[in-house]
Amino acid sequence: MKLYTPPKPAEFIPVIDLGPSFSLDIEDRKAVAWEIHKACRDTGFFYIKNHGVPPEVMARHLTLAREFFSLPPAVKAEVEVAKSKCTRGFEAMAAQTLDEGSPPDLKEGFLMGVDRPEDHPDVVNGVPNTGPNQWPTTPAHFKRQFNEYMGHMVRLGSHLMRCIALSLELPESYFDEGLVDPLYIGRMLHYPPHPANAAFNQLGAGAHTDWGMLTLLLQDDVGGLEIENAAGDWLKAPYVQDAFIINLGEMMPVLTNGLYHSTPHRVLNNSSGRDRYSCPTFFDPDYHYQVKCVPTCMPQSGEPLFAETTVGQHIANMYAKTYGRAA
Ligand SMILES: O=C(O)CCC(=O)C(=O)O
Ligand SMILES: [Fe+2]
Secondary structure (H helix, E strand, O other): OOOOOOOOOOOOOEEEEOOHHHHOOOHHHHHHHHHHHHHHHHHOOEEEEEOOHHHHHHHHHHHHHHHHHOOOOOHHOOOOOOHOOOOOOEEEEOOOOOOOOOOOOOOOEEEEEOOOOOOOOHHOOOOOOOEEOOOOOOOOOHHHHHHHHHHHHHHHHHHHHHHHHHHHOOOOOOOOEEEEEEHHHEEEEEOOOOOOOOOOEEEEEEEEEOOEEEEEEEEOOOOOOEEEEOOOOOOOOOOOOOOOEEEEEEEHHHHOOOOOOOOOEEOOOOOOOOOOOEEEEEEEEOOOEOOOOOOOOOOOOOOOOOOOEHHHHHHHHHHHHHHHHHH
16 A cells, blocks of 8 residues: 655655665665655655765766767767667757757767667667667777766666665566666766857757656756756756766656656756766666556556557657657
């Protein structure tokens, strides 16, 4: 039975100490799962501390983003997404429009994901967004360091999915079958200071919800991320030292019959003269995983609110939609 009902829309984003979730004592793990449960039903956004990723790994990854984006435009263009069949590489400024109807986003980015060689059966069979990554040759350590960071993200994402299973009163291993070969996308983003001549309602990232299961966000101390609470008020999601921000993508309401929220968010770099860098990881079960209502959230009617889908189909639809708009 789930007694908790949010009394009113959140006015702040909780910071959850993930430390006890690594304990051998199930009661410790359940205590963290309960905090996650409340946050997922309320803001759909939370910070995590004591997550096991060393602070120097986080700092180094942000430095890597700064190094990459400061390369000359022609060098970045050598690996532009247009040269990839699976949306990997450099995303030019204003290549994406996250909020339909708004002007394109004032950000540039870099995307990598699960690396599949051209002769992999999924690539041969035309599975969307599947294939090889495109790596820049400078900085020389870019690929190695990015992959190392993603190792941390995959471990943390898998751990969080076990916490989320527990938070839904499911066995902790409930999602494991979809996490043998998870579908991850690592992104780096650069938001210049908001220009005075920006178009009407043009932001760094337009209001949107994320598409997948979990987003694990590393941001620098410039700030600019905002999230919409249930009352429709926009809250700032400021920098919290050594913390990641976790939010839920659109697959989570499907899993939970709407109990857990996929919260709209946006970015505006209103700092005076500082560039903002952020590194989201989109973490999903494997391409073929069926996303459907879990038993503990199934309504009595037996008919959940959302149609089931597969991870891959959903992600492919979203790429087509948001990059198509800017094009
Ligand atoms: O840059 C950020 O803080 C958020 C980026 C974001 O929302 C996204 O890439 O989906
Ligand atoms: Fe997002």
